Amino acid sequence: MVKRNLGKISRLVPCSVTLLTVATREKQDAMTASAMFVSEDPPVLVVSVAKHIVSHDLIEKAGEFVLNVASEDQVKLAMQLGFTHGREVDKFKKFGIPKAKASKIGSPLIKGSFANIECKVITSLSTANYVIYLAAVVAYKLDTKRFPIAWYRNRFFALHGEIH
Numbered sequence: 001m002v003k004r005n006l007g008k009i010s011r012l013v014p015c016s017v018t019l020l021t022v023a024t025r026e027k028q029d030a031m032t033a034s035a036m037f038v039s040e041d042p043p044v045l046v047v048s049v050a051k052h053i054v055s056h057d058l059i060e061k062a063g064e065f066v067l068n069v070a071s072e073d074q075v076k077l078a079m080q081l082g083f084t085h086g087r088e089v090d091k092f093k094k095f096g097i098p099k100a101k102a103s104k105i106g107s108p109l110i111k112g113s114f115a116n117i118e119c120k121v122i123t124s125l126s127t128a129n130y131v132i133y134l135a136a137v138v139a140y141k142l143d144t145k146r147f148p149i150a151w152y153r154n155r156f157f158a159l160h161g162e163i164h
Helices: 006-012 054-062 072-083
Strands: 018-023 028-033 035-039 044-050 064-069 115-127 130-142 149-152 155-158
Touching (some): 018 044, 018 054, 018 072, 044 064, 054 064, 072 149, 072 155
Antiparallel strands (some): 018 028, 035 044, 064 115, 115 130
16 A cells, blocks of 8 residues: 655645735735735635744734735845744845825735735634634735746746636
8 A cells, every 4th residue: 555645735726826015013924925815805815824923923913914916026125034934034125115094903914926815814723833814805916927836746826817
């Protein structure tokens, strides 16, 4: 009987690539995350965040975050944010992340993203080492000149065109 690592199953489901940003008056953070819609009308998203990272603490305090849908130009940034952790690191400074002001919440947008989706937490669910946030979309911006990316089998893919 072949023993399989169940942790690898997550690589079989194609995922969105978002750069989650969150801020309080004292601190800001950014991380790579995957999100999905659970409702179109009203627009509601779900995202999970590890309990031990600073973004979790900031979301708990702020009750909001931005999901910046990564564009093709942001693959390197997505990788950097995915591998960089620490409470003493200002990732915005370290990686030169260009910011813009959100229209409805206090967390920053990341310039150059395909879309910036401003979210307010509705509720959360604690599970294992993660907190799953259910969040209402309160505003968004879209850059139609850019294309989003997806993550599948530990690789990034550009989403250029319709196939059907």
